[in-house]
Amino acid sequence: MERPRYFEDYELDEVRHTHGRTISETDFVVHAGHTGDFFPHHMDAEFMKTTPFGQRIAHGTMIFAIGIGLTASEINPHAFTYGYDRLRFPKPVFIGDTIHTVLTVSALLPDPKRPGKGIVTESCRVMNQRGETVMACDHLLLADCRPA
Amino acid sequence: MERPRYFEDYELDEVRHTHGRTISETDFVVHAGHTGDFFPHHMDAEFMKTTPFGQRIAHGTMIFAIGIGLTASEINPHAFTYGYDRLRFPKPVFIGDTIHTVLTVSALLPDPKRPGKGIVTESCRVMNQRGETVMACDHLLLADCRPA
Amino acid sequence: MERPRYFEDYELDEVRHTHGRTISETDFVVHAGHTGDFFPHHMDAEFMKTTPFGQRIAHGTMIFAIGIGLTASEINPHAFTYGYDRLRFPKPVFIGDTIHTVLTVSALLPDPKRPGKGIVTESCRVMNQRGETVMACDHLLLADCRPA
Amino acid sequence: MERPRYFEDYELDEVRHTHGRTISETDFVVHAGHTGDFFPHHMDAEFMKTTPFGQRIAHGTMIFAIGIGLTASEINPHAFTYGYDRLRFPKPVFIGDTIHTVLTVSALLPDPKRPGKGIVTESCRVMNQRGETVMACDHLLLADCRPA
Amino acid sequence: MERPRYFEDYELDEVRHTHGRTISETDFVVHAGHTGDFFPHHMDAEFMKTTPFGQRIAHGTMIFAIGIGLTASEINPHAFTYGYDRLRFPKPVFIGDTIHTVLTVSALLPDPKRPGKGIVTESCRVMNQRGETVMACDHLLLADCRPA
Amino acid sequence: MERPRYFEDYELDEVRHTHGRTISETDFVVHAGHTGDFFPHHMDAEFMKTTPFGQRIAHGTMIFAIGIGLTASEINPHAFTYGYDRLRFPKPVFIGDTIHTVLTVSALLPDPKRPGKGIVTESCRVMNQRGETVMACDHLLLADCRPA
Numbered sequence: 001m002e003r004p005r006y007f008e009d010y011e012l013d014e015v016r017h018t019h020g021r022t023i024s025e026t027d028f029v030v031h032a033g034h035t036g037d038f039f040p041h042h043m044d045a046e047f048m049k050t051t052p053f054g055q056r057i058a059h060g061t062m063i064f065a066i067g068i069g070l071t072a073s074e075i076n077p078h079a080f081t082y083g084y085d086r087l088r089f090p091k092p093v094f095i096g097d098t099i100h101t102v103l104t105v106s107a108l109l110p111d112p113k114r115p116g117k118g119i120v121t122e123s124c125r126v127m128n129q130r131g132e133t134v135m136a137c138d139h140l141l142l143a144d145c146r147p148a
Numbered sequence: 149m150e151r152p153r154y155f156e157d158y159e160l161d162e163v164r165h166t167h168g169r170t171i172s173e174t175d176f177v178v179h180a181g182h183t184g185d186f187f188p189h190h191m192d193a194e195f196m197k198t199t200p201f202g203q204r205i206a207h208g209t210m211i212f213a214i215g216i217g218l219t220a221s222e223i224n225p226h227a228f229t230y231g232y233d234r235l236r237f238p239k240p241v242f243i244g245d246t247i248h249t250v251l252t253v254s255a256l257l258p259d260p261k262r263p264g265k266g267i268v269t270e271s272c273r274v275m276n277q278r279g280e281t282v283m284a285c286d287h288l289l290l291a292d293c294r295p296a
Numbered sequence: 297m298e299r300p301r302y303f304e305d306y307e308l309d310e311v312r313h314t315h316g317r318t319i320s321e322t323d324f325v326v327h328a329g330h331t332g333d334f335f336p337h338h339m340d341a342e343f344m345k346t347t348p349f350g351q352r353i354a355h356g357t358m359i360f361a362i363g364i365g366l367t368a369s370e371i372n373p374h375a376f377t378y379g380y381d382r383l384r385f386p387k388p389v390f391i392g393d394t395i396h397t398v399l400t401v402s403a404l405l406p407d408p409k410r411p412g413k414g415i416v417t418e419s420c421r422v423m424n425q426r427g428e429t430v431m432a433c434d435h436l437l438l439a440d441c442r443p444a
Numbered sequence: 445m446e447r448p449r450y451f452e453d454y455e456l457d458e459v460r461h462t463h464g465r466t467i468s469e470t471d472f473v474v475h476a477g478h479t480g481d482f483f484p485h486h487m488d489a490e491f492m493k494t495t496p497f498g499q500r501i502a503h504g505t506m507i508f509a510i511g512i513g514l515t516a517s518e519i520n521p522h523a524f525t526y527g528y529d530r531l532r533f534p535k536p537v538f539i540g541d542t543i544h545t546v547l548t549v550s551a552l553l554p555d556p557k558r559p560g561k562g563i564v565t566e567s568c569r570v571m572n573q574r575g576e577t578v579m580a581c582d583h584l585l586l587a588d589c590r591p592a
Numbered sequence: 593m594e595r596p597r598y599f600e601d602y603e604l605d606e607v608r609h610t611h612g613r614t615i616s617e618t619d620f621v622v623h624a625g626h627t628g629d630f631f632p633h634h635m636d637a638e639f640m641k642t643t644p645f646g647q648r649i650a651h652g653t654m655i656f657a658i659g660i661g662l663t664a665s666e667i668n669p670h671a672f673t674y675g676y677d678r679l680r681f682p683k684p685v686f687i688g689d690t691i692h693t694v695l696t697v698s699a700l701l702p703d704p705k706r707p708g709k710g711i712v713t714e715s716c717r718v719m720n721q722r723g724e725t726v727m728a729c730d731h732l733l734l735a736d737c738r739p740a
Numbered sequence: 741m742e743r744p745r746y747f748e749d750y751e752l753d754e755v756r757h758t759h760g761r762t763i764s765e766t767d768f769v770v771h772a773g774h775t776g777d778f779f780p781h782h783m784d785a786e787f788m789k790t791t792p793f794g795q796r797i798a799h800g801t802m803i804f805a806i807g808i809g810l811t812a813s814e815i816n817p818h819a820f821t822y823g824y825d826r827l828r829f830p831k832p833v834f835i836g837d838t839i840h841t842v843l844t845v846s847a848l849l850p851d852p853k854r855p856g857k858g859i860v861t862e863s864c865r866v867m868n869q870r871g872e873t874v875m876a877c878d879h880l881l882l883a884d885c886r887p888a
Contacts, residue, residue, distance in 0.1 A: 001445075001517050001518070017283050019334070019335075019336050019339075019340060019343075020336060020339075020343055021184075021336075021340060021342040022338050022339060022340055022341040022352070024321050024322075024324075025214065025321070025765070025766055026321055026325040026326070026765050027182070027325060027765075028764075029180055029764055029766040029767060029770070030178070030329075030625075030766070031182065031213070032625070032628070033622075033624070033625025033626055033628075033770075034175070034178055034182060034213065034217075034625060034627065034632045035213045035214055035216070035217025036169075036177065036214075036217045036218065036220060036624070036625075037216075037217040037220035037431065038220075038628045038759070038761065039220055039223055039759075040223075040759050040760060040761075043759075043760075043761050043762060044759065044760040044761060044762055044838055045360070045762040045836070045838055046329055046760055046838040047759075047760055047838075048806045052232070056762070059213075060229055061212060061213040061216050061217065062213070064209060064213070065179070065182065065183045065207075065209040065210070065212070065213050066182070066183055066184075066210065068183070068185075068209050069182075069183025069184045069185040069209065070184065072184060072185035072186075072187055073445050073517065074188055074445070075188075080338040081208055081237070082236070083235050083237065084232075084235040084305070085233060085234060085237040086233060087229070087232040087233070087235060087236070088229065088231040089229070089231065090860040095343070098340055098341055098342040098343075113837070129342045133293070141407055143290070149741075149813050151815070156603075167630070167631075167635075167636060167639075168632060168635075168636040168638055168639055169597050169632075169636060170635060170636055170638070170648070171635040172618075172620075172621055173468050173469070173470055173617070174330045174468075174470040174617055174618040174621040174622070175621060176468075177468055177470040177474070178329075178470070178621070179527055180329070180332070181326075181328070181329025181330055181332075181474075182329055184328070184329075184332065184334045186463070186465065187463075188463050188464060191464075191465050191466060192463060192465060192575045194464055194466070194468040194542040195463075195464055195542075198497060204466070221741055221813065222530055222741070244637070244641075246636055246637055246638040246665050257585040265543055266515075267447075273691050277542070277638045278644065297593075297665050297666065304577065312456025313885075315778070315780050315787075315819060316780060316783075316786055316787055317480075317778065317780075317784060318784055318785040318786070318796070320766075320768075320769055321765070322487075322765055322766040322769040322770070323478070326474070326478055326769070326773075327509070330474055330475065330478060330509065330510070330513075331509045331510055331512070332510075332513045332514065332516060333512075333513040333516035334516075335516055335519055336519075339847050343855075347584070351867040355509075356525055357508060357509040357512050357513065357791060358478075358509070360504075360508065360509070361475070361478065361479045361504060361505040361506070361508070361509050362478070362479055362480075363481045364479070364481075365478075365479025365481040366480065368479070368480060368482075368767060369479035369593050369665065370593070371483055371484075377504055377533070378532070379530065379531050379532040379533065380528075380531040381529060381530060381531070381556070382527065382529060383527050383528040383529070383531060384526070384527040385527065386524070392785070394784055394785055394786040394787075402528065419496050425750050425786045429536055469616050469617070470616075470618040471617060472616075472624070473616055473618040474773075475769075476620075476773070476776070477772070477773025477774060477776075478773060480690055480772070480773075480776065480778045482611070482613065482776045483611075484611050484612060484613075487611075487612075487613050487614060488611065488612040488613060488614055488690055489614040489690055490612055490614070490690040490721045491612055491690075500614070502631070533696075547705070594848065604862055613776075619774070622770070622781070623774065623775055623805070626767070626770055626771065626774060626805065626806070626809075627805045627806055627809025627812070628761075628806075628809045628810065628812060629808075629809040629812035630812075631812055631815055632815075642754070651805075652821055653805040653808050653809065654802060655804070656801060656804065657771070657774065657775045657799075657804070657805050658774070658776075659773055660777075660801050661774075661775025661776045661777040661801065662776065662777070664776060664777035664778075667780075667819070668777055671801055673829070674828070675827050675828040675829065676824075676827040677825060677826060677827070678823065678825060679823070679824040679825070679827060680821050680822070680823040681823065691747070711849040
């Protein structure tokens with residue numbers, strides 16, 4: 001649903017938790033087919049038995065796409081994505097893991113180049129059912145300042 | 149196919165171009181369904197006619213997933229992804245655009261924390277058929293140094 | 297295949313059984329992606345462990361779409377769907393259940409508004425492998441009467 | 445997101461509009477593959493040129509699944525679907541049409557069989573970009589009454 | 593539906609025509625994702641503009657899979673596929689073409705190695721909307737002889 | 741990646757092994773949906789329990805499409821597929837099996853009808869994780885002879 005917010009409406013340290021989603025073998029197969037990345041790390045259970053992981057691991061690009069997708073429940077018409085920084089995957093995601101995303105507003109800065117805009121930094125952490133962080137990044141939003 | 153390369157085998161400024169891929173309406177629909185992000189920017193042609201874009205625009209997460217997926221044609225068993233930095237989307241991707249990815253080795257640094265490893269920075273640029281950059285990021289690879 | 301039948305060719309209480317189909321986790325994921333309904337009841341195995349169901353349950357709309365889809369093996373060029381009445385879901389469908397549909401002609405009435413047409417009511421019951429009804433509805437068909 | 449509401453919190457005639465979604469050829473193909481219904485009305489453009497429709501028409505089950513799916517933006521933990529009544533498809537949906545759903549609370553009745561529960565009837569109308577109703581039904585919700 | 597037939601029930605030169613199906617861009621994308629074959633002939637519209645085809649052409653494996661799939665409308669419990677011979681693709685299939693399959697029983701031979709079985713050869717031709725053959729093969733079925 | 745080879749560059753008995761891929765229930769469901777073949781052999785686990793197989797078996801057309809798809813890692817601009825001969829499925833593929841393809845150049849013949857072309861026969865064998873051949877065929881390639 002729509003939730004209009006100006007730059008001034010964001011508060012430092014505000015936190016939002018998404019619903020959870022169980023990552024299935026289907027997601028692995030769909031992501032391989034969507035991206036064309038059929039590397040055996042994601043697709044060959046026999047090969048992965050011979051590695052320390054012991055089983056197939058999710059594509060990083062999938063955890064990013066689904067982890068960010070989980071946050072897409074409210075639309076702010078006054079903001080749009082500027083980019084993402086420091087995207088990291090500290091732990092693997094396995095078939096059957098359940099992930100959710102925690103968003104924390106970690107910085108609020110006026111945009112030095114665009115008058116009337118501010119940069120909202122949302123720290124994104126994707127967590128699994130064991131409370132481990134499996135992905136982290138900073139989501140940069142460009143938000144309109146409230147009209148004078 | 150497999151192409152084993154040690155940290156020392158990478159060369160600064162070496163460039164790789166991927167094949168191209170036409171981004172279809174199907175990719176939009178598959179990505180929405182894969183991620184759960186059905187925002188009208190990607191899914192509502194009537195709404196988008198009322199915006200400056202004039203038509204639906206691709207999810208940033210899709211251009212990232214497919215743009216990186218295009219590079220997945222050779223496996224280096226001596227390297228793995230550490231993360232991505234400065235992910236940006238300077239231009240929108242529309243239905244029917246054809247993209248490919250250009251990888252340039254832009255930095256080669258020993259890993260200060262992990263002896264025997266080096267950090268390869270691949271600058272990734274996803275280009276459309278008009279020669280415009282629609283996505284850019286730095287891909288950080290952790291590569292084994294050649295055994296002494 | 298085509299099987300032309302006029303209104304007069306239907307018989308009260310005639311019964312048709314479809315083939316069976318095992319409902320997989322894939323179907324859950326595809327249906328969520330197709331409809332945009334990622335509610336945790338269907339997608340979050342951890343959450344569902346905390347409920348009386350103990351596991352994910354299928355979308356009602358999926359059991360309807362697949363249950364009716366199972367009947368789509370013969371085309372009658374003299375009839376088309378008018379609508380569905382009293383659609384109910386008395387039992388949940390879990391991943392791994394196998395369903396089939398039983399159609400019974402339960403009413404045959406001349407169409408009061410459309411001369412030359414009759415209304416065929418097919419009572420649809422979707423059953424699981426334990427013999428339980430998991431979905432029921434009345435399918436209303438508008439069929440041409442046999443030309444004089 | 446979650447929005448807890450008791451039976452008493454619903455108001456007669458309250459209305460909710462969903463976002464829009466453009467129905468693509470992809471949706472037709474995905475739905476056929478999901479349900480197994482490959483009838484030529486949905487899948488054979490050449491055949492449909494010979495009919496009054498002139499082009500492929502959407503599966504009714506798809507418009508139901510997507511039309512209801514569009515409403516799945518807020519979860520009420522105090523209510524669940526009891527069923528659907530009088531599902532009708534007054535107009536066809538073509539490839540490229542954009543639909544949204546309008547929900548109106550049209551009846552609020554205590555449940556005669558289940559003390560402490562009420563039945564909320566949401567009248568659902570799926571509309572296209574020309575303002576035509578392409579699907580209508582009554583969605584019956586069983587909602588908890590507010591604890592005394 | 594089921595249609596039991598013994599070897600003796602097949603007749604030389606009997607012909608069956610399937611329904612038609614329009615091959616969409618979605619089918620191209622799904623097939624690439626299903627098989628991992630993202631060759632530019634199927635996926636890169638810009639590249640194909642530079643070739644004599646002028647546009648993307650379907651994977652041969654897709655025309656085989658869909659062309660044979662179109663025949664899967666009746667199950668014979670007394671026969672199963674032994675293999676396929678002389679699979680050829682005399683013409684390309686483009687996005688938007690509508691195909692159907694014509695099956696002709698072209699040979700009926702007792703199985704020299706398996707007493708009580710016969711080999712039914714079905715000549716399969718996949719045709720497009722211009723009446724051109726886009727795929728041909730011989731489908732070999734092993735069928736039970738009628739019990740004495 | 742591209743690997744240009746003329747007819748003269750192929751050597752008799754040269755062998756290529758592909759990566760492996762685990763065939764999942766998702767692949768079964770995707771293939772049924774892609775082709776429209778929902779026969780209970782592939783889709784009904786309860787029915788298959790009553791057969792000697794004991795479980796669902798893969799579509800032959802899927803093993804062909806994926807088995808050949810696994811070989812699509814290098815493009816030879818001087819060759820294209822002429823057809824396939826003697827396609828056989830000696831063993832079933834079950835959900836969870838991991839397959840790879842072995843290609844052996846088994847014949848190299850000048851094309852009698854097309855001067856300047858040669859026919860390369862690649863014997864394709866799809867193997868499972870138990871070393872069994874689950875599919876075999878001859879892939880015929882038409883390759884340009886090296887310009888004089």
